[in-house]
Amino acid sequence: MATYNKITPEIAAQLKAVVGERRFFEGEDIDPNYSHDEMPIYGKYLPDVAVDVETTEEVSEIMKICSANKIPVTCRGAGTGLVGGCVPLAGGVVLCTRRMDKILAYDMENLVVRIQPGVLLKDLAADALDHGLMYPPDPGEKTATVGGNISTNAGGMRAVKYGVTRDYVLALTVVLADGRIIELGKSVCKTSSGYSLLHLMVGSEGTLGIITEMTMKLIPKPICDVSCLVPFRDVESCIHSVPKIKLANLDPQSIEFMDADIVTSSAAFTGNPIFPENVNNEEVGASILVTFVGNDEDELDQKMIKLGEVAEEAGALDVLVVATSANKKEAWAARSSFLTAIEADTKLIDEMDVVVPVDKIPDFLIYIRQLGEENGIRIRNFGHAGDGNLHIYCCSNDLEEEEFKKKVKVIMDAAYTKCAELEGQVSGEHSIGHAKMVYLEESVGEDVFKLMGEIKKVFDPDYILNPGKVCDSSLVS
């Protein structure tokens, strides 16, 4: 079991000397939100000290002090994570990157941008568009930092066409546990140059190093786009349409899935029923929201005609074109607010972010619904149908927290076993944090989990970087 030293007044003074008085926080001056992320059910843990860093050199100095004194350090971006990733389980220092928010330089010849880790996703997306470019990853929470997105390998709604955050990271500056500064990757289109530590760092959740600068790939901005809502009688026919849409070579930018319950919650939350609950006198059981991008309106018209044919054959109740740009904005805003809608009318929430082969989505959803009914827990779900990534929320307004946690554990244990049976993985995009570590171990097996632990030890022999996360069971007695 890992043991750490306390931050003495002398160590505190050294840390303060690095960032200055105004960016050093202790005791009651620490923002209470630093004790949790967006999933407080996984527990609240305050750090002993918080520092707002502004440069790679400052991060390096902080790590040298913490490494010399065996003090744990947990990096925090915007704290929008959903697995307790940025929560300082062992206390120590929270190192916050929110002030490292500069977009440093565009290279228009090579279509890349160099940025600091605290740049918010929404700011990078908007700034790239102003340069005639697009940053393709599009996770739902736009106020997350891009550093956080890289550290969790965030996915989002456009992953079916463009891939995930990892696919857009070309180079990183990283501060290691002992304060050394290393450069990983280059601004090149391909590489076959030894082990890819760059790709290992992506998705490592602050357990292997602290990312202080990154070079991200961009693409030319698509010229036009169109979104269509395709309602079905039930989940099965809805999901079975997804491979057909892909096989028809329609290359959708997104295919988002929503069932009837989440549509009702969303309408109640926004007060604006964007997604229909009845179509042609039939109750809608589930829908997909599909987006295409293209170079001109003709190309999009052809895609919509083909979508109509495929959807009809798959048993869709209709294909509703989200026509005006105002409607499009509303539809995607409603889709993006599903989690917020659930949070608004729920006292206790826990979540699962499994990914299964696309054709297994109905099997998993039917199973989880049954589990919810058997255990008296309300299940809400939605997800990225195009890539099999499902967001399942266990909700309750009536149960006491301890009772809720007990029942949810029964559901989670069974659901992750089912996910493994269906050849799925524990997390599609929200990552592991500490909340899902036990399920990761079960899923990947003893040998792989042990290898992950050995890699962690090479990077961080004293386990000071984000203790207790991903594969680090050093806090477990």
Ligand SMILES: Cc1cc2nc3c(=O)[nH]c(=O)nc-3n(C[C@H](O)[C@H](O)[C@H](O)COP(=O)(O)OP(=O)(O)OC[C@H]3O[C@@H](n4cnc5c(N)ncnc54)[C@H](O)[C@@H]3O)c2cc1C
């Ligand atoms: C409403 C809502 C919708 C969401 N939708 C999506 C979605 O569609 N897709 C998706 O993938 N996620 C989604 N998320 C989850 C969350 O936004 C992502 O996990 C995001 O990437 C976290 O970024 P952050 O800046 O908030 O990081 P934090 O929560 O602060 O940290 C997350 C992890 O990254 C580490 N970290 C942060 N910055 C660094 C750094 N510079 N160096 C090293 N480690 C670092 C932390 O230590 C921690 O382990 C959603 C969350 C909410 C609340």
